[in-house]
Amino acid sequence: MKWQITILTIILFVVIATGFTIHSSKPTPLVFKVPPGWPQPVYNFKENPLTVQGFELGKKLFYDGRLSKDGNFPCAGCHQQFAAFATYDHNLSHGYDNSLTIRNAPALQNLAWQKALMWDGGINHLDAQPLAPITAPNEMAETIENIIKKLNADPEYPSLFKQAFGTKEISTKRIMQALSQFELMLVSCNSKYDKVMHGEAAFNLPESLGYAIFKQKCASCHKEPFFTDFSYRNTGLPMDDVLQDVGRMKITEKTADSLKFKVPSLRNVAVTQPYGHDGRFFFLINVFDHYRKSIIVGPTTDSLLRNKLPLSNYEIGQLTAFLYTLTDSSFLKDPRFAPPGYTIIPSFMHVH
Amino acid sequence: MILFFLCICSIEVLHAQNLQLKFVPFAGKQSLVLMDSTYHTALNEPITFRNFLFYVSHIQLTNDKGHTVYLNNAYYLLNASDTASLTIHLPVKPQSIVAIQFTIGVDSIKNVSGIQTGSLDPMLGMFWTWNTGYIFAKLEGNSPVSKAPAHYVTYHIGGYKHNENALRVIQLNISKKQWVHQIDIGADVLAWFNGKQPLSIQEHPICHSPGKLAMQIADNYAQMFHIIHVE
Numbered sequence: 001m002k003w004q005i006t007i008l009t010i011i012l013f014v015v016i017a018t019g020f021t022i023h024s025s026k027p028t029p030l031v032f033k034v035p036p037g038w039p040q041p042v043y044n045f046k047e048n049p050l051t052v053q054g055f056e057l058g059k060k061l062f063y064d065g066r067l068s069k070d071g072n073f074p075c076a077g078c079h080q081q082f083a084a085f086a087t088y089d090h091n092l093s094h095g096y097d098n099s100l101t102i103r104n105a106p107a108l109q110n111l112a113w114q115k116a117l118m119w120d121g122g123i124n125h126l127d128a129q130p131l132a133p134i135t136a137p138n139e140m141a142e143t144i145e146n147i148i149k150k151l152n153a154d155p156e157y158p159s160l161f162k163q164a165f166g167t168k169e170i171s172t173k174r175i176m177q178a179l180s181q182f183e184l185m186l187v188s189c190n191s192k193y194d195k196v197m198h199g200e201a202a203f204n205l206p207e208s209l210g211y212a213i214f215k216q217k218c219a220s221c222h223k224e225p226f227f228t229d230f231s232y233r234n235t236g237l238p239m240d241d242v243l244q245d246v247g248r249m250k251i252t253e254k255t256a257d258s259l260k261f262k263v264p265s266l267r268n269v270a271v272t273q274p275y276g277h278d279g280r281f282f283f284l285i286n287v288f289d290h291y292r293k294s295i296i297v298g299p300t301t302d303s304l305l306r307n308k309l310p311l312s313n314y315e316i317g318q319l320t321a322f323l324y325t326l327t328d329s330s331f332l333k334d335p336r337f338a339p340p341g342y343t344i345i346p347s348f349m350h351v352h
Numbered sequence: 353m354i355l356f357f358l359c360i361c362s363i364e365v366l367h368a369q370n371l372q373l374k375f376v377p378f379a380g381k382q383s384l385v386l387m388d389s390t391y392h393t394a395l396n397e398p399i400t401f402r403n404f405l406f407y408v409s410h411i412q413l414t415n416d417k418g419h420t421v422y423l424n425n426a427y428y429l430l431n432a433s434d435t436a437s438l439t440i441h442l443p444v445k446p447q448s449i450v451a452i453q454f455t456i457g458v459d460s461i462k463n464v465s466g467i468q469t470g471s472l473d474p475m476l477g478m479f480w481t482w483n484t485g486y487i488f489a490k491l492e493g494n495s496p497v498s499k500a501p502a503h504y505v506t507y508h509i510g511g512y513k514h515n516e517n518a519l520r521v522i523q524l525n526i527s528k529k530q531w532v533h534q535i536d537i538g539a540d541v542l543a544w545f546n547g548k549q550p551l552s553i554q555e556h557p558i559c560h561s562p563g564k565l566a567m568q569i570a571d572n573y574a575q576m577f578h579i580i581h582v583e
Contacts, residue, residue, distance in 0.1 A: 047466065122483040127466035131474055131481040144475040172475045173467040251483050253563050 027051035027164055030181075032112070035189035036198070038225055041112035043126055043184060048177045050184065053164040056340070058182030060160065061175060063339045066150045067130075068140035069096050075130065075179070078105040078139075081337055084268035084328075085109065085186060091279025096141035102243045104279035106264060107272045109188040109331070110226055119261045119277045121232060122251040126183065127176040144172050151175075186337060188267050189225075192325040197225075203325065210322025213315050218266075220304060227266035227326065233302040234259040236295030240278055247277065258300050270327045284323065288316045371447065371533055373411070373440040376580060377404055377432040378540040386432060393545035397553045399495040399505060404432035404541055405478065406489035406573075407458050407471070410521075411442065414451040421449070427458065429471040429478065430539075446533030450526055456574065457488035457519035460512040483561060486510050488518055489573060491544055498557035505553055507544065509569050511562025518566050520574035528582045536581040543576035544569060 030050040034040065048054075062079075065071040078093045079085040085108035087093060093101040103119050117123040123132060133139040134147070151157040151170050158168040165174050193211075195201035203211060214222075223229040232248040239245065239259060248257035261277040275281040281290065291309035295301070311319070331337075377384035379391040379401070390398050408428045413421040423442055431437045462468055463485045478487040487508045495505050511518040526532065545551040549568040559565045 044465075118482075123481075124464050124484040125466040128474070128481070128484050131479070135481055148475075171469060172473050173469050176467045253561070 025163070027053040030055055030185070032184065033187075035187065035194070035225070038189070039113065041184075042115050043112040043180075045184075048127070048180055050181050051164060053160070054178050054181040055185055057160045057164045058178035058180065059337070060340050061179055062182050066154075067134055067142060067147055069142045069146075072096075073140045075133070076339065078133075079108050081334075082332055083107070083271050084188065084332060086272040088271075089273070091274045091282070093139065095139040096137065099138035101136075101138055102245050103277050104274060107268055108183055109186050109265065109267055111186060112184045113226060115230060116262075120248045120251050121262055126180045127173075130176055130179050131172075144175070147175065148172075182337075186331075188328040188331040190330045191267065191328040193322075194328070196325070204321075206318050206321035207325050208322075210318035210320070211325075213319055214322050217309060217311070217315075218319070221263045221302075222266050227269075228263040230262065232257065232260040232262055234261075234298065234300045235291075236297060236301045236305055236308075237276060237280070237290070238296045240280070243278055245278065256300060259298065260300060266323060267326050268328055268332070270324050271332065284320060285316070288319070369446065369533065371413075371442045371444050372535070373442060373452075374534060374536045375408075375430050375438045375440075376536055376538050377438075378538045378542075380540065380542045384432060384541055391542060393542060393553065394550055395545065395552055397495060397497045397545075399493050399553060401432075401491065401493040401541060403490055403492040404539075406430055406456055406539075407478065407486065408440065408454050408456065409458065410453075410455040411440070412453040413442075413444070413447075413449045414453070416448040416450055418450075421447075427462075427471045429476060446531050448530055449532050451523060452526065452535060453521060453523045455519060455521050456570070457510070458486035458512070459519070462486065463512040480508075480510065480561070485512055485562065488570070491541060495553045495557070497554045499554065500557040503557075505557050507559045507569055508561075509559060509566045509573070511566050511570075513562065516562040516567065518562060518570040520570050522574060522577050524577060524579050526579060526582055532582055534581075534583050535579065538578045538580045540576045540578070544573045547572035547575050 028051055030052050032041070032045060032050055061067060062075045065074045065077075067074060073096060078087045078090070080088055082088065087105040091104060093103075093105045095101060106119065111117075111126055114126070115124075117126065117129045118132070123129045131144070134142055134144070148170050157170065161170050161174060162168045164178060192201055196203055221229055221231065221233060234247075237259070246258050248260040249255065251257075264275075269275075269284070273282060273284070275284070275287050281287045288311055291305070292311040293308070295305055295308045297306055379385075379389070382389075382391075384401065384404065386404070387400065387402050390400050392398055406429075408430055410425065411423050413423070415421055421444060423444065428440050429437060458472065462472060467474060472486070474481070478490065479485070480487060487510045489509045491505075491507045493505045494503050496503055498505050500506070509518050524537065526535065545553070548571050551569060551572060556565060559569060
């Protein structure tokens with residue numbers, strides 16, 4: 001009788017233990033915090049609940065060159081953390097086999113609030129965005145079938161997918177959802193500007209003068225708190241004769257949308273040069289000069305810019321001081337977003 | 353005992369037999385042969401076909417009492433190069449029906465909610481990545497009159513937005529009403545070029561985005577189906 005009880009106890013223990021294992025293999029929820037005063041995000045988190053495992057998987061994929069045809073072009077190749085996930089110094093992105101894209105890689109930040117992606121707004125869902133750079137022959141030039149093959153052959157990925165999504169299956173949907181989980185967490189809301197708004201810091205004189213000029217001359221399109229109103233506008237940039245990029249019209253096929261591009265966010269603007277949809281402005285001063293001197297007024301040029309945007313040298317100085325307060329160094333150096341296994345070099349070892 | 357077992361088996365077989373839709377690709381009155389035969393459109397332009405695919409969804413049957421038999425909301429991707437894909441096993445038993453209705457295309461909601469799975473997996477190539485949305489139907493080939501590179505002819509038809517809607521509902525009547533278990537439906541690729549707006553390959557060898565041309569071609573191919581056989 002006694003040995004039967006022992007066996008029963010063991011069986012009971014195993015059953016309970018198994019139950020616990022199954023329970024503990026559930027991914028750990030990750031909280032998405034909406035910064036105070038910001039609107040609710042447009043991304044539907046119910047369809048893709050954030051988890052620690054999903055986020056980590058997404059980060060690994062984001063930094064993995066195998067998502068490209070020859071292994072040289074991870075997402076992170078054109079979206080570098082120190083440049084707010086834009087590309088440092090490249091006007092146009094460099095793709096597979098010495099190719100160039102036709103547009104400047106935008107910063108990746110606060111994506112949960114974006115209804116449409118890309119300079120022309122052609123992509124309507126964050127999950128669907130990576131398909132474009134992955135499959136474009138002048139970007140990562142890879143197919144989803146090949147990526148799934150490569151990931152399945154990897155010793156780690158199948159179990160990482162299991163940890164994030166419950167089974168080892170690797171599918172288009174899961175790859176894209178994992179990437180979204182990483183990208184959604186890229187929230188930049190801790191710049192000096194934000195601290196000033198929360199009463200935790202104060203602008204110096206040039207910054208506060210710059211903020212006043214900004215609100216008067218720039219904020220109707222570069223609307224707070226995102227520093228964009230997400231609209232598409234023609235800012236009077238003449239069309240590049242090689243790129244022949246009509247912008248938003250490519251998507252809507254309406255002539256009224258010719259040469260319109262999405263208003264870019266100015267958060268972290270000091271580190272996202274070059275500027276403009278085709279990166280034609282290498283310095284902030286070039287952008288200011290365009291607005292005050294070189295706007296070409298055409299049929300679709302924004303009504304707010306038809307008389308150009310008068311800016312004195314003095315105002316440009318103040319505005320620049322203000323724009324520098326939008327740099328969020330805690331975002332640019334956040335170890336959560338750094339490449340997997342990357343250790344931050346202590347500041348005293350930085351060579352400037 | 354054996355008899356009982358056989359009875360069970362035969363019942364199982366009866367249960368397993370569902371109403372089937374079988375799509376048969378045609379080019380005019382002949383069966384479509386890909387990458388081989390040259391056909392002529394209504395405007396007498398020669399063309400050889402390489403790929404022919406389309407999405408079928410929202411299948412509805414009307415029974416002999418005039419009631420609509422709603423089926424699942426499954427999406428089927430029919431591919432002329434893959435015979436197995438051309439037969440749809442409906443989740444209903446053979447029955448008396450007088451009409452069938454289905455949609456060519458993908459509902460707007462599926463075009464705006466991220467990544468879908470199964471037959472709607474973007475990996476299958478029926479998806480525009482740069483201007484999010486499904487390609488509802490695809491017809492590709494070559495024609496000497498095409499002015500596109502390598503004389504390609506590529507029609508990728510889609511569009512879910514207002515004023516770009518290429519979704520088309522097809523209604524076909526069935527004369528034989530009794531105990532239908534298979535409906536063979538012909539899909540004529542030459543119909544893409546005929547119809548309300550005859551399509552000239554020379555003028556339009558390519559359609560790669562939603563819009564007016566895509567909607568005209570969708571109007572044309574909405575007429576490509578006909579019942580060839582019911583049993």
